[in-house]
Amino acid sequence: xxxxxxxxxxRHLSLLMILAGALGFFxxxxxxxxxxxxxxxxxxxxxxxxxxxxxxxxxxxxxxxxLRFSFQSKKNTIQTQKLQLYLVGGISIFSSMLSTFIMKVYxxxxxxxxxxxxxxxxxxxxxxxxxxxxxxxxxxxxSQFVSNYWKMVLFATTAFFYLFHKCNLADFIQFVAxxxxxxxxxxxxxxxxxxxxxxxxxxSGRDIGITAFHFFLAIFGFSLINFADxxxxxxxxxxxxxGDFFYLTNFxxxxxTILQNYIGFKQLIVFKDKFDKEYFIRFNQKAIAFGFLLGxxxxxxxxxxxxxxxxxxxxxxxxxxISLLLLLGIVRLYSSSIISAFEARTSMESxxxxxxxxxxxxxxVLFIAIIFGNSIEPILICIISIWAFRCFVHRQLILCQxxxxx
Numbered sequence: 258x259x260x261x262x263x264x265x266x267x268r269h270l271s272l273l274m275i276l277a278g279a280l281g282f283f284x285x286x287x288x289x290x291x292x293x294x295x296x297x298x299x300x301x302x303x304x305x306x307x308x309x310x311x312x313x314x315x316x317x318x319x320x321x322x323x324l325r326f327s328f329q330s331k332k333n334t335i336q337t338q339k340l341q342l343y344l345v346g347g348i349s350i351f352s353s354m355l356s357t358f359i360m361k362v363y364x365x366x367x368x369x370x371x372x373x374x375x376x377x378x379x380x381x382x383x384x385x386x387x388x389x390x391x392x393x394x395x396x397x398x399x400s401q402f403v404s405n406y407w408k409m410v411l412f413a414t415t416a417f418f419y420l421f422h423k424c425n426l427a428d429f430i431q432f433v434a435x436x437x438x439x440x441x442x443x444x445x446x447x448x449x450x451x452x453x454x455x456x457x458x459x460x461s462g463r464d465i466g467i468t469a470f471h472f473f474l475a476i477f478g479f480s481l482i483n484f485a486d487x488x489x490x491x492x493x494x495x496x497x498x499x500g501d502f503f504y505l506t507n508f509x510x511x512x513x514t515i516l517q518n519y520i521g522f523k524q525l526i527v528f529k530d531k532f533d534k535e536y537f538i539r540f541n542q543k544a545i546a547f548g549f550l551l552g553x554x555x556x557x558x559x560x561x562x563x564x565x566x567x568x569x570x571x572x573x574x575x576x577x578x579i580s581l582l583l584l585l586g587i588v589r590l591y592s593s594s595i596i597s598a599f600e601a602r603t604s605m606e607s608x609x610x611x612x613x614x615x616x617x618x619x620x621x622v623l624f625i626a627i628i629f630g631n632s633i634e635p636i637l638i639c640i641i642s643i644w645a646f647r648c649f650v651h652r653q654l655i656l657c658q659x660x661x662x663x
Contacts, residue, residue, distance in 0.1 A: 271397040272519055278405025279515040281412030286507040287568060288419045290500075297426050299496030302487075302503035303364055304430055307356075308381050308407070308437070310484050315352045315382030318476030319345050320389045321600060322469045324525075326460045329393055334453045340462050342454075344469060345386050353379035368427035369434060377434035380441035381407070387444045392522075394452055401522075403444045410436040471605065474612040478619050482643045485623050486636055493630065502578070502633060504570060509555055509579055513548065513586030520544070520593035528594075528601035532659050540594045541652075548587035555583065581637040588641060592648045599651040607654040614650050619643050 282305075290298055323345070327337035357375045360367065384403060391400035414432055418424065487506075491499040524540075556579070559572045572579065599611070626639035 271401045271522070274398060274401035274405055275515060275519050275522075278401075278408035279511065281405075282408040283507060283511050285408075285411045285415040286504060288415050290504055290568075290570065292419055292422070292424050293426065295497035295500055297424070298504075299491075299500035300364075300367055300426060301430075302500050303491065303496075304367055304369075305411075306484065306487050306503070307360055307364075307367075308377075310480060311352070311356050311378055312381050312385055313483065314476055314480040315356065315378075316345055316348050316386055317352065317469070318472035318474075319348060319469050320385055321472040321476070322465060323386070324389055324393060324600075325468065326465065327393060329395065330455065333394060333451055334455060335390065335393055336455050336457050338458065338460055338465065339456050340465050344465070345383075349379060349382050349386070353382055356382075367430070369430050373431060373434050377437045380438045384437070384441050384444065387441070387448060390448055390452065391444075397522075399447075403440060406440040407433065407437050468605065468608075471608045471612055474616060475608065478612070478615045478647075481619050481623065482640060482647070485626070486640045489623070489627055489630060489636055490633060493627075494633075501570075501575075505572075505575055505578055505582060508559065509582040510586050510589075512551060512555060513590050516547075516551075517589050517593040520590075521597040524594045524597040525601045528598040532598060532602050532655075534656070534659065537594065537598060541591060544591050544593060545587065548590040551590075552583040552587060577634050578637065581634060581641065585637065585641050585644065588644045588648065592644060592651075595648055595651050595655070599655045602655060602659065604658055607658050611650050611654055615643075615647050618646050 289301055293301060319341070323337065323341055326341065327335055330336045353375060357371065357378050360374060360378075361371060388400045388404045391397075391403065411433055414429055418429060487499070487503065490502050494502075528537075559579070562568050563570075563572050599607070603611070622639045622643050626636045630636040630639065
């Protein structure tokens with residue numbers, strides 16, 4: 258019995274790492290709401306939203322190009338092209354400088370030193386590439402540890418502040434930022450020491466450049482719909498209202514996001530090896546069913562926590578927002594395997610078409626949200642409609658492409 262349990266734990270250790278990071282992030286947001294005032298919590302929300310965004314978008318989708326054109330030739334040996342490393346390095350430097358500048362101009366109230374912000378931004382952006390290098394080398398557990406380390410540190414720091422009744426937001430932010438730098442350095446040393454990189458010229462610079470451009474457009478659209486609601490709400494409403502929305506998002510949407518990320522993490526490798534239409538359709542149906550069950554469980558949990566006064570937040574005043582967040586979570590969970598299949602198998606033609614369709618609709622709908630979104634609900638409806646359209650486009654394109662290839 259013990260061996261069976263041990264086998265299952267080892268097999269799903271990467272999931273446990275994701276859960277540890279997500280749970281730490283989840284609990285941190287609730288504990289900090291108890292010890293920070295509304296304005297400080299709003300600043301904290303901007304801080305973590307910033308790093309979440311640059312982690313996702315900071316290398317402009319070039320991690321997907323790396324996964325597409327690189328492979329593990331044998332254990333601890335990865336074949337790739339020199340141009341890819343130059344591209345990632347150059348983009349990381351440019352992106353970290355640009356994001357630091359934007360952060361300092363638009364959010365000068367966030368208490369973090371400019372040099373520390375620049376270094377931590379560069380390291381956070383670079384961590385995504387290191388994660389994918391470890392992932393390609395089949396070091397799934399280590400890759401997820403590197404990816405989720407900053408969230409674990411976030412939780413440990415929050416727990417310390419909560420237990421000792423401290424509320425110095427500047428110290429909190431600086432400590433978390435320093436740890437982002439440390440994990441990047443340690444992961445870089447590990448990769449340099451244990452993973453051999455061999456270069457080949459099997460892919461031309463032109464193909465790398467074209468593919469990088471289209472994945473940049475794809476990740477740009479993905480980043481927009483992931484974070485647009487937060488920044489639109491922060492711009493249109495007060496920082497305390499933004500903090501409340503961030504709080505609700507982390508309670509009702511975060512569990513869906515955890516599963517979405519894990520499914521995408523695992524299924525991309527599955528679909529890269531083989532695409533099975535029947536498996537693809539069944540998996541999507543199960544995702545919808547599970548999404549509804551998870552939504553019901555989260556709603557009941559909020560009612561129970563409110564009834565027993567475990568949390569101070571009054572969920573009953575935000576039922577419409579909660580309902581829309583749960584619907585968004587279901588749509589995002591449904592999209593998880595569709596997106597991973599599309600990223601793993603898409604042709605340049607399908608990628609080009611999806612970028613055109615999705616970016617046009619995304620920009621149009623977000624423009625409507627900015628102009629007419631006088632409350633949070635219509636903004637969320639716009640985000641849900643973009644996710645639903647994105648699912649439809651990717652699903653139809655990948656199915657048509659696989660049908661034509663068979």
